[in-house]
Amino acid sequence: QLVESGGGLVQPGGSLRLSCAASGPTFHGHAMAWFRQAPGGERAFVGAVDWNTGRTYYVNSVKGRFTIFRDIAKNSLYLQMNGLKAEDTALYYCASSEYYRGSYDLLHHWDSWGQGTQVTVSS
Secondary structure (H helix, E strand, O other), rough: OOOEOOOOOOOOOOEEEEEEEEEEOOOOEEEEEEEEEEOOOOOOOEEEEEOOOOEEEEEEEHHHOOOEEEEOOOOOEEEOOOOOOOOHHHEEEEEEEEOOOOOOOOHOOOEEEEOOEEEEOOO
């Protein structure tokens, strides 16, 4: 089970850190990721981390502003968001995958999903 936290209301240019805690046994799968879904939109890939190597991948729109990192000992995934913009407003989900299935940005790559945490960027 994945549980996200850390969402909230922040002004443009501000920062937030999202957390995703994986309950149960230590995660030994392939990767974990963040997706987001804006009102009226589809769930879209934000970024992912190869759980074994720590290598990260991002969608172009967040490169240089968002950082994904993991804490293996805590079985947790994080998303540090800086320089937030109104267009970052969305429900943010974390996801996990036991195996590599070719494309991190595809929804069917991911086995488990959290319930989401809301991020609202507004003045």
